[in-house]
Amino acid sequence: GQQVMQIPQYQHVQEGEDFTTYCNSSTTLSNIQWYKQRPGGHPVFLIQLVKSGEVKKQKRLTFQFGEAKKNSSLHITATQTTDVGTYFCAHEDTDKLIFGTGTRLQVFP
Amino acid sequence: DAGVTQSPTHLIKTRGQQVTLRCSPKSGHDTVSWYQQALGQGPQFIFQYYEEEERQRGNFPDRFSGHQFPNYSSELNVNALLLGDSALYLCASNTNYVGNTEAFFGQGTRLTVV
Numbered sequence: 001g002q003q004v005m006q007i008p009q010y011q012h013v014q015e016g017e018d019f020t021t022y023c024n025s026s027t028t029l030s031n032i033q034w035y036k037q038r039p040g041g042h043p044v045f046l047i048q049l050v051k052s053g054e055v056k057k058q059k060r061l062t063f064q065f066g067e068a069k070k071n072s073s074l075h076i077t078a079t080q081t082t083d084v085g086t087y088f089c090a091h092e093d094t095d096k097l098i099f100g101t102g103t104r105l106q107v108f109p
Numbered sequence: 110d111a112g113v114t115q116s117p118t119h120l121i122k123t124r125g126q127q128v129t130l131r132c133s134p135k136s137g138h139d140t141v142s143w144y145q146q147a148l149g150q151g152p153q154f155i156f157q158y159y160e161e162e163e164r165q166r167g168n169f170p171d172r173f174s175g176h177q178f179p180n181y182s183s184e185l186n187v188n189a190l191l192l193g194d195s196a197l198y199l200c201a202s203n204t205n206y207v208g209n210t211e212a213f214f215g216q217g218t219r220l221t222v223v
Binding site: 048100 | 144152153157167199201213215216217
């Protein structure tokens with residue numbers, strides 16, 4: 001399956017600042033999923049996007065799927081210390097998930 | 110309702126040894142996938158089991174093998190362990206419905222090869 005790149009690799013923010021991670025593919029994706037993995041934990045499903053240009057919100061989190069279905073973003077408004085962790089995008093490739101490289105978020109109080 | 114459970118949580122093995130990791134899927138799930146996550150990287154797909162058959166396989170050598178039992182639980186076996194096999198091994202389960210690819214992950218088994 002095609003590799004999915006995420007930027008940035010690391011992000012350190014002050015509590016209350018916004019945070020965005022981007023996921024980019026060289027080919028069209030059938031869907032995109034986002035997972036959060038706390039330090040020492042396991043990936044936890046956040047959301048799935050399927051339609052071109054789709055935008056979904058979960059409280060302070062906004063997820064977007066690009067018009068060409070080649071990129072996606074996760075935006076967190078007013079970060080909190082509970083947002084700390086690594087955020088992965090992943091796409092389905094014939095029933096298996098191909099994960100992005102991840103963005104590690106650190107939030108300073 | 111128990112989620113995905115894996116055992117053991119931690120394991121230390123010596124190079125050349127063999128290891129077996131176990132996974133019980135979330136209740137109602139019939140499909141089990143295994144992933145390897147090296148430190149600082151994203152999970153890498155190893156293989157997937159459905160109806161006791163290996164349905165998909167990632168780019169892993171034959172030293173990695175698996176099994177699924179009639180109760181949907183699964184095992185991952187790794188033979189001739191290498192230092193590079195040290196990683197977090199994650200089991201994920203879901204149901205075999207079209208378009209339903211949300212994966213529920215277990216807490217993982219941390220394997221250290223010395």
